[in-house]
Amino acid sequence: xxxxxxxxxxxxxxxxxxxxxxxxxxxxxxxxxxxxxxxxxxxxxxxxxxxxxxxxxxxxxxxxxxxxxxxxxxxxxxxxxxxxxxxxxxxxxxxxxxxxxxxxxxxxxxxxxxxxxxxxxxxxxxxxxxxxxxxxxxxxxxxxxxxxxxxxxxxxxxxxxxxxxxxxxxxxxxxxxxxxxxxxxxxxxxxxxxxxxxxxxxxxxxxxxxxxxxxxxxxxxxxxxxxxxxxxxxxxxxxxxxxxxxxxxxxxxxxxxxxxxxxxxxxxxxxxxxxxxxxxxxxxxxxx
Numbered sequence: 001x002x003x004x005x006x007x008x009x010x011x012x013x014x015x016x017x018x019x020x021x022x023x024x025x026x027x028x029x030x031x032x033x034x035x036x037x038x039x040x041x042x043x044x045x046x047x048x049x050x051x052x053x054x055x056x057x058x059x060x061x062x063x064x065x066x067x068x069x070x071x072x073x074x075x076x077x078x079x080x081x082x083x084x085x086x087x088x089x090x091x092x093x094x095x096x097x098x099x100x101x102x103x104x105x106x107x108x109x110x111x112x113x114x115x116x117x118x119x120x121x122x123x124x125x126x127x128x129x130x131x132x133x134x135x136x137x138x139x140x141x142x143x144x145x146x147x148x149x150x151x152x153x154x155x156x157x158x159x160x161x162x163x164x165x166x167x168x169x170x171x172x173x174x175x176x177x178x179x180x181x182x183x184x185x186x187x188x189x190x191x192x193x194x195x196x197x198x199x200x201x202x203x204x205x206x207x208x209x210x211x212x213x214x215x216x217x218x219x220x221x222x223x224x225x226x227x228x229x230x231x232x233x234x235x236x237x238x239x240x241x242x243x244x245x246x247x248x249x250x251x252x253x254x255x256x257x258x259x260x261x262x263x264x265x266x267x268x269x270x271x272x273x274x275x276x277x278x279x280x281x282x283x284x285x286x287x288x
Contacts (some may be wrong), residue, residue, distance in 0.1 A: 003045050004046060008041070009042075009074065010071075010075075011030075011039070011042075012067065013068065013071050013072075014027045015051075015058055016050075016064060016068045016071075019058065021036050021039075021057075039051065039058075048063035048064075048067070049061050050063055051064055091121050092119075092262050093122070093123055094120055094266045095138045095139050096122070096125065096138055096270075097125045098126060098127075098142045099208075100208040101225045101227070102249075103126045104209070106124070106270075109273055112276075113270060119262070120265075128186050128208070129186060139254060139257045139263050139266075140252070140267060140270070141251075141253075142249060142270070143250045143252050144247045144249065145247060152252050152255055153252070153254075153258045155251040155252075155267065156248060157249040157250060157270075157275070158282065159282050160225055160246065160248075160282075162189045162242050162245040162283075163226055163239060163241050164223055165222065165223075165229040165235045165236065165238060166220075167217065168234050170221070170236075178201070178205070178211060179193035179194045179203075179204045180193075183206070188247075189223050189225070189245045192242065216232060223242070223245070226241065226282070227277065231280070237286050253267055
């Protein structure tokens, strides 16, 4: 019976419980001849006579009754799976908006923020321009400075330092630099390289992640947050921390949402995660 399809077994259920082809046709929208052919095919697949056919309709044979009992068990199992799957769709959602670099850091330490055992779902948004809580773009945002206004709750987090990095095997005589494009640069760190008057920029890109890979690949030097550069063994610092680029990170939540238990949980976990790596963010743990 391994080749009997679930669709045919469900069709069998309608014939068996409806008393014949006409009732099954009314339930399913299929024609009676089509259903009759599929029941014959099902009998061939199972190698059993499932019905006693007569002028009053389709009566279940002994094997048909046994199959019906099994189909009912299968339906119960399928219904339980459907209910189980539906449970996740009723779980509340916590959405975050984070810049590209911090988003990468969170993904690398995801178990500190969310696990499959949590009774809520997560939406991770990456936006280097920041979140607009006016339109509820997110419940939680990571900001590069203290918000000046808005109906928000705030929590000061860690200080974030930046430095120039190069590939570990980089030729010191190479004067090439890499930068984000001027059209997408937002933060002072994004703009720092192309604002230096005597730097020879030979490559630029429109995404922070590509900037990281270009630097690591040896295309030139470039500016990275220390919590990114210092964790990569293929990178080394090419200079000290650039003090002018250091900023304070703030965890910001919409004031109407922050008391939701799941939102509060994520805020606390993010705060703990960042605090646990305070020295890394501050540039105090340069890679060897």
